[in-house]
Amino acid sequence: NAGVTQTPKFRVLKTGQSMTLLCAQDMNHEYMYWYRQDPGMGLRLIHYSVGEGTTAKGEVPDGYNVSRLKKQNFLLGLESAAPSQTSVYFCASSPLLYEQYFGPGTRLTVT
Amino acid sequence: RKEVEQDPGPFNVPEGATVAFNCTYSNSASQSFFWYRQDCRKEPKLLMSVYSSGNEDGRFTAQLNRASQYISLLIRDSKLSDSATYLCVVGSTDSWGKLQFGAGTQVVVTP
Numbered sequence: 001n002a003g004v005t006q007t008p009k010f011r012v013l014k015t016g017q018s019m020t021l022l023c024a025q026d027m028n029h030e031y032m033y034w035y036r037q038d039p040g041m042g043l044r045l046i047h048y049s050v051g052e053g054t055t056a057k058g059e060v061p062d063g064y065n066v067s068r069l070k071k072q073n074f075l076l077g078l079e080s081a082a083p084s085q086t087s088v089y090f091c092a093s094s095p096l097l098y099e100q101y102f103g104p105g106t107r108l109t110v111t
Numbered sequence: 112r113k114e115v116e117q118d119p120g121p122f123n124v125p126e127g128a129t130v131a132f133n134c135t136y137s138n139s140a141s142q143s144f145f146w147y148r149q150d151c152r153k154e155p156k157l158l159m160s161v162y163s164s165g166n167e168d169g170r171f172t173a174q175l176n177r178a179s180q181y182i183s184l185l186i187r188d189s190k191l192s193d194s195a196t197y198l199c200v201v202g203s204t205d206s207w208g209k210l211q212f213g214a215g216t217q218v219v220v221t222p
Contacts, residue, residue, distance in 0.1 A: 035212075042113075042198070042213050043198075100157070105152075105153075
């Protein structure tokens with residue numbers, strides 16, 4: 001099993017550009033999450049999904065959109081990137097309410 | 112006030128020594144507690160769950176104090192490979208399926 005994978009691993013965007021981060025899991029987990037991690041701060045939840053076709057806002061959803069069209073994939077979109085969105089983005093999936101498995105992360109820089 | 116607070120450290124520990132650190136949480140509805148480990152520029156990985164009665168996993172011991180709303184992690188006989196950031200993670204019944212992450216405590220084990 002590959003577990004949780006994320007694409008791409010690194011990306012540099014200019015302000016105003018858009019992009020989509022892809023998260024895929026092969027563990028048949030119901031729950032999937034997108035977090036961002038910034039220096040000195042804990043992981044902050046952006047959006048999450050409790051099943052195929054469902055999404056919900058987390059703690060810091062502004063500027064991001066998500067979709068979960070297939071159970072194994074959870075996409076995070078940035079419509080118009082801003083320097084404040086420079087961060088490391090982690091995707092996670094979970095078979096239960098709380099135990100989470102993380103992907104390797106995407107390092108995004110917005111200039 | 113952050114929901115989960117940790118001393119950022121670093122805790123510099125000689126190899127073979129014992130190190131312990133705490134994490135406090137503010138939500139009295141918290142029900143699930145975990146320690147995750149995060150190596151530099153890597154994804155967080157579950158180290159251990161924390162049970163009400165306290166639990167041990169090899170050289171690692173976790174304790175929960177509900178009255179004072181903190182959890183602790185103790186590492187005995189520290190190894191160089193224990194150098195990492197340890198994330199305190201809390202789940203509560205009033206934030207279904209979502210976890211609150213502390214910013215982490217850095218441990219550096221020195222030869």
